[in-house]
Amino acid sequence: METIRRQLAPLVQGRKLERVRILDPRWSRPLAPAELEDALTGRCVLALGRRGKYLVWECSGEVYLLQHLRMTGSVLHAPDPPPTHVRAWIELDRGGPLAIVDPRRFGTGELALGEQALESFFSARLGLEPLDERFSAEYLRGLAGGRQTPVKAFLLDQRKLAGVGNIYADEALFRARIHPLREAGRLSLADWERVREAVVWALLAGIEARGATIDDFRHVDGVWGSFQDRFQVHRREGEPCPSCGRPIVKLRVAGRGTYVCERCQPRPRAFKRQAAGRAGRFAPRSASR
């Protein structure tokens, strides 16, 4: 039912975009729906690719549709009956229509005209892919140098590393035994090497759990749950750490729910003091209601 890239690609590659209908103006911002529809209609889809968390529709004439699913977006092939929350319809020259569905309406479809525009769009937003051969402990340390930002916020910053999301960051830091609040600039090269290894491991574990490939997307029916079960800490508040048994604690870091074993991932000193004393404004919020 739900489509991932591997399933979507054969449906669209080499096909003509017969008609594109945007139902939700928010989806195509900043472009007006009619502008995006006009730019795509009649073009041939040469390839369907992925960069970071973007789905890239490469169309004839160097026109690129850059689609982001955000939290709840998906692409359905010929859904019957038509689902709720359809934000756009894409009709191909053959095969059923594709529905872009997104209950929460965070998803977007942007246009890049020309290869130059494509590259500048991504170079402004995305760093290396974790499976890029240039991805190394030295790369991480170089980017993190001098930064006070928490290491988890650093990992979630798509301009540093492309494609690492909240669950992956928690899992990778747990495996690397690094507390998410540690200052990125204070990690040693050995720390970064463990982080690098753990990020790659989490990525591959997530892919394997879904029976997917690196270029597939999430949101396959029934697969998200089992995928989540493979992870050891995320959303496991109060459950015993699989390594030492201490209950997993929930924090808020970088505005995201963050799960950590504070024995396996020792808290940095500055935060130990803060936590012991009165709750200062730098103290991590647990649940301030």
Next chain:
DNA sequence: CGCCCTGTTGGGGA
């Protein structure tokens, strides 16, 4: 039933 909180994300303003 209603109120409140949470969340697989990223951007803009403070």
Next chain:
DNA sequence: ATCCCCAACAGGGC
């Protein structure tokens, strides 16, 4: 440079 809030909706706890 960094943090906070917001987008809009569904689902769960109380």
